[in-house]
Amino acid sequence: MKILVCAFVVGLLSLASSQDKTSSPKVEVYSKLPGEYGKVNTLICHVTDFHPPEIKIELLRNRQAIPGAMQTDLAFEASWHYHLTKHVPFTPQPGDTFSCNVTHVGISKIYTWEPDM
Numbered sequence: 001m002k003i004l005v006c007a008f009v010v011g012l013l014s015l016a017s018s019q020d021k022t023s024s025p026k027v028e029v030y031s032k033l034p035g036e037y038g039k040v041n042t043l044i045c046h047v048t049d050f051h052p053p054e055i056k057i058e059l060l061r062n063r064q065a066i067p068g069a070m071q072t073d074l075a076f077e078a079s080w081h082y083h084l085t086k087h088v089p090f091t092p093q094p095g096d097t098f099s100c101n102v103t104h105v106g107i108s109k110i111y112t113w114e115p116d117m
């Protein structure tokens with residue numbers, strides 16, 4: 001019971017202290033393995049430091065959403081900034097562009113994967 005009450009108070013505090021602060025997400029797009037054409041890999045979009053917690057992340061191949069992407073649970077740090085990771089299996093092919101579309105407080109930005117190949 002004590003723990004429950006504590007969690008509730010902490011929740012309230014976080015609501016109260018964070019209401020009017022907006023911070024834009026920092027986004028990193030990378031792959032699990034070095035990029036290699038025709039080789040199965042995992043595309044990862046790591047989004048940190050954003051507030052409020054509502055966010056939409058899409059992984060794109062040639063500007064089309066890649067279905068079946070998985071998202072981690074929303075997590076937060078001591079500063080009440082949130083972070084999330086979204087990932088999907090993919091196989092890069094010559095000419096393909098992979099990117100991450102992050103929409104936060106109504107603003108969408110595209111971050112493109114730099115394959116280093």
Ligand SMILES: *[C@@H]1O[C@H](CO)[C@@H](O)[C@H](O)[C@H]1NC(C)=O
Nearest residue numbers: 056058060063064101103108
């Ligand atoms: C990015 O996501 C936003 C919100 O869903 C959408 O309106 C926009 O068309 C998307 N951009 C691309 C290139 O898919």
